[in-house]
Amino acid sequence: MNLTERCLSRRSLLKSFGLASGAIGVSRWLGSNAAMAQEPGAQKAVESFTGPGANPHWNSVGPYVAEPQKVPLILLTDRPVQLETPRHYFRTAFTPNEAFYVRWHLEGIPNAVDLKDWKLQIEGNVNKPFALSLPELMQKFKPVSLAAVNQCSGNSRSRLQPRVPGGQWGNGAMGNAMWTGVRLRELLDMAGVKSGSLQVQFQGLETGQGPKGLGSNLFLKSLDLGNPVLDECVVAYLMNGEPLPMLNGFPVRLVVPGYFATYWTKCLTWVRILNAPDENFWMKTGYRVPDTPRGNTTPDDVKAGNVKTVPIERFPVRSFLISPDGSSKIPAGMNITLRGIAFSGFGRVNAVEVSDDGGKNWVAARLGEDHGAYSFRTWEMPWTAKSPGRYTLAVRATDEKNNTQPDEPTWNPGGYLWNRIERQEIVVGNAS
Amino acid sequence: MKNRVSAIFVVMCGWVVAGGIVYADLKKGHYRPEELGSMRQAARTDLSPDSNYQVPAYPVPAGDLAPGEGLQDVQIYCNTCHSPRYITMQPPLSTATWEAEVSKMNKTFGAAIPEDNAKRIIVYLQAHYAPENRKQ
Numbered sequence: 001m002n003l004t005e006r007c008l009s010r011r012s013l014l015k016s017f018g019l020a021s022g023a024i025g026v027s028r029w030l031g032s033n034a035a036m037a038q039e040p041g042a043q044k045a046v047e048s049f050t051g052p053g054a055n056p057h058w059n060s061v062g063p064y065v066a067e068p069q070k071v072p073l074i075l076l077t078d079r080p081v082q083l084e085t086p087r088h089y090f091r092t093a094f095t096p097n098e099a100f101y102v103r104w105h106l107e108g109i110p111n112a113v114d115l116k117d118w119k120l121q122i123e124g125n126v127n128k129p130f131a132l133s134l135p136e137l138m139q140k141f142k143p144v145s146l147a148a149v150n151q152c153s154g155n156s157r158s159r160l161q162p163r164v165p166g167g168q169w170g171n172g173a174m175g176n177a178m179w180t181g182v183r184l185r186e187l188l189d190m191a192g193v194k195s196g197s198l199q200v201q202f203q204g205l206e207t208g209q210g211p212k213g214l215g216s217n218l219f220l221k222s223l224d225l226g227n228p229v230l231d232e233c234v235v236a237y238l239m240n241g242e243p244l245p246m247l248n249g250f251p252v253r254l255v256v257p258g259y260f261a262t263y264w265t266k267c268l269t270w271v272r273i274l275n276a277p278d279e280n281f282w283m284k285t286g287y288r289v290p291d292t293p294r295g296n297t298t299p300d301d302v303k304a305g306n307v308k309t310v311p312i313e314r315f316p317v318r319s320f321l322i323s324p325d326g327s328s329k330i331p332a333g334m335n336i337t338l339r340g341i342a343f344s345g346f347g348r349v350n351a352v353e354v355s356d357d358g359g360k361n362w363v364a365a366r367l368g369e370d371h372g373a374y375s376f377r378t379w380e381m382p383w384t385a386k387s388p389g390r391y392t393l394a395v396r397a398t399d400e401k402n403n404t405q406p407d408e409p410t411w412n413p414g415g416y417l418w419n420r421i422e423r424q425e426i427v428v429g430n431a432s
Numbered sequence: 433m434k435n436r437v438s439a440i441f442v443v444m445c446g447w448v449v450a451g452g453i454v455y456a457d458l459k460k461g462h463y464r465p466e467e468l469g470s471m472r473q474a475a476r477t478d479l480s481p482d483s484n485y486q487v488p489a490y491p492v493p494a495g496d497l498a499p500g501e502g503l504q505d506v507q508i509y510c511n512t513c514h515s516p517r518y519i520t521m522q523p524p525l526s527t528a529t530w531e532a533e534v535s536k537m538n539k540t541f542g543a544a545i546p547e548d549n550a551k552r553i554i555v556y557l558q559a560h561y562a563p564e565n566r567k568q
Contacts, residue, residue, distance in 0.1 A: 039462045051523025052563040062521065066471050068487035078492045079515040107513060112486035163523040165533055209513050216513055216541035246487045281540065 055158035058087045059170035069245040071098045076167050080104040084172040090322045090341050093376045095175035097239050102247045103152050105219045106208030110267055113251055124273035127192030134251050137237060141182040144234055147375035149176045149343045151315050153260040153287055157415035164415040176376035179255045180238035185231050199224055199274045202254055205267035215281025221263050222278035232257045257374040258314045258345035262287045287312050294410040295417040302413050314345035316419040317405055319352050319397035326424050331431035332388045341376040344399035351398040352379040358392035359407060385428040396421045502556025509545045524563040530554055
């Protein structure tokens with residue numbers, strides 16, 4: 001029976017009751033109208049690109065793709081691989097390995113690692129260079145575990161105005177895991193760093209087609225030997241109690257708590273002590289931010305060439321509303337729970353506040369379990385909208401150093417350090 | 433009086449019945465045929481207890497670069513280091529930004545794209561991926 005027939009038959013039925021006018025009243029009373037009784041259309045797909053305005057969606061707009069050891073994730077690029085984690089995987093403090101975002105720089109990434117050949121090598125300006133197999137890493141050192149957020153420097157790059165080239169991430173280039181492994185400091189001490197050394201350089205199994213010596217050939221990152229973060233670094237062979245997925249850096253990856261993921265070298269294989277500053281592309285040119293508050297600058301200042309830059313380091317405080325995500329209507333008067341996460345690269349989050357009037361008034365949310373200074377911290381808050389309408393929910397976090405999320409955008413040519421207060425429109429419907 | 437009460441009663445019964453019919457129609461499921469997506473569940477791979485840890489090849493879904501003059505140059509040169517999705521993933525970018533991007537590939541990353549080809553690539557990107565002309 002098609003739609004017209006069904007409508008006709010209903011009309012004739014109603015006529016036989018002699019109650020056509022009554023039925024119209026009932027339809028109204030049920031909140032029905034012509035549109036509601038119509039057959040729904042197919043679900044529409046999101047647009048294939050956003051811009052030149054800011055990406056209005058929580059995530060980026062790519063299609064889903066199923067990569068090895070992964071659930072379907074949002075495809076940014078396929079070679080090299082960049083995949084974004086969909087919003088709903090952030091309901092919990094720990095991000096599942098199979099949903100953890102992926103970002104490689106060069107196309108030569110391993111499909112296989114043979115552990116009979118693989119060794120972690122500590123070399124360069126040291127007294128005693130050495131190499132360790134995975135069993136040696138697991139057995140010779142006391143394992144340490146720590147919860148830490150891994151966030152891409154370009155997370156939320158698609159928010160910037162004007163838009164900048166690069167991976168057009170929404171908010172899903174981040175994840176939190178319990179990392180277990182060996183303290184980097186123990187490895188450095190074992191090798192004996194020679195006096196006069198300046199930096200420690202990290203290299204993984206990633207290689208590119210470009211000429212030797214250029215950023216298109218190797219991806220290299222370095223940290224100053226005087227940087228206290230080295231005492232917190234872990235060479236991790238476990239991620240949430242499981243081996244790392246190949247795309248997240250099997251067999252070991254460097255964990256640099258509080259720092260953007262550019263330093264978290266995947267498939268870490270060479271730890272090299274340098275006696276001169278690392279001047280490779282990924283330190284001298286890439287991953288640098290203006291030496292200004294929030295790395296903020298303007299296209300004009302960049303063009304004029306008067307922007308001094310420094311290597312990107314710690315990530316600023318951020319918070320997100322994860323559910324509801326605005327995709328479904330909420331009946332007025334229903335007591336729902338708002339849920340989300342918050343984190344900071346500068347220490348513990350100790351307050352999350354929520355606004356339901358677009359940021360005018362704020363109410364403190366209840367914080368979830370504390371998994372450590374560098375972990376996601378979940379938050380929740382009961383919320384009831386008494387009357388139907390559109391509500392703009394906003395969320396902001398404050399960390400233990402008293403850093404609070406600002407409500408102003410930031411802009412730099414790399415598309416880094418975005419941490420503006422997030423907003424989400426929620427539609428509340430009539431409940432009767 | 434009695435007649436009026438029974439009349440109201442009959443009308444109300446009618447309303448309830450009619451309401452039921454309308455409501456039944458509202459909650460009926462609607463379905464429509466659609467193409468099955470290409471994203472199938474992955475089969476388990478055979479694992480052997482040796483020291484080699486291997487995963488299947490990483491998929492490269494077909495790209496959809498705009499047709500036009502210079503497309504072939506893009507496919508030959510840009511594809512060396514990255515798939516075309518690096519282009520289509522970008523937001524619409526200004527003509528100056530596209531020129532700078534191609535120049536960066538040559539000067540910073542050593543792509544060694546001959547001058548004529550690089551020019552054609554720039555013109556192609558500016559013609560299809562700028563704010564004023566981007567379609568897909």
